Amino acid sequence: MGTHRHDLSSMVMLKDNHIWSAGSIPNAVAKARSACGFAVKIEVECRSMEDARAAATAGADVVMLDNFAPDALAPAAEQLKKEFPHILVEGSGGITIDTVASYFSPYVDVLSTSRPTQGYSTVDFSLKVRKAGHDPSNPVVTSA
Numbered sequence: 001m002g003t004h005r006h007d008l009s010s011m012v013m014l015k016d017n018h019i020w021s022a023g024s025i026p027n028a029v030a031k032a033r034s035a036c037g038f039a040v041k042i043e044v045e046c047r048s049m050e051d052a053r054a055a056a057t058a059g060a061d062v063v064m065l066d067n068f069a070p071d072a073l074a075p076a077a078e079q080l081k082k083e084f085p086h087i088l089v090e091g092s093g094g095i096t097i098d099t100v101a102s103y104f105s106p107y108v109d110v111l112s113t114s115r116p117t118q119g120y121s122t123v124d125f126s127l128k129v130r131k132a133g134h135d136p137s138n139p140v141v142t143s144a
Helices: 016-022 025-036 049-058 070-083
Strands: 011-014 041-046 062-066 088-092 110-112
Touching: 011 025, 016 025, 025 041, 025 049, 041 049, 049 062, 049 070, 062 070, 070 088
Parallel strands: 011 041, 041 062, 062 088, 088 110
Antiparallel strands: none
């Protein structure tokens, strides 16, 4: 187990609000790359294979498959690794100590969870930029 990043300057993490504000994944990655330079990794939170391919094509270093159910994560990660072997694939969202084994796959490089640092139940609170046609509720992805 290790920390995801040491602080906000360790890696750029592009989430839905950043992508929607930039207009697209390629725009968000390009803006991030121009701000952080070549030495800082860029990770993109992806909710579909379409998003993951766009992130990899745009030059992201890490593709986070967010809220993919275990049965959807493995085939999605395998396909990404076939198309983009250099990409790091991260699985995230809903992973607990009781479910972590079901997320293991030879194609997933990193699994992340905030559970070890929280230690107690919390209220899931976030601020979302609303955009027509996008579901801000972050439902579980059940198929790749």
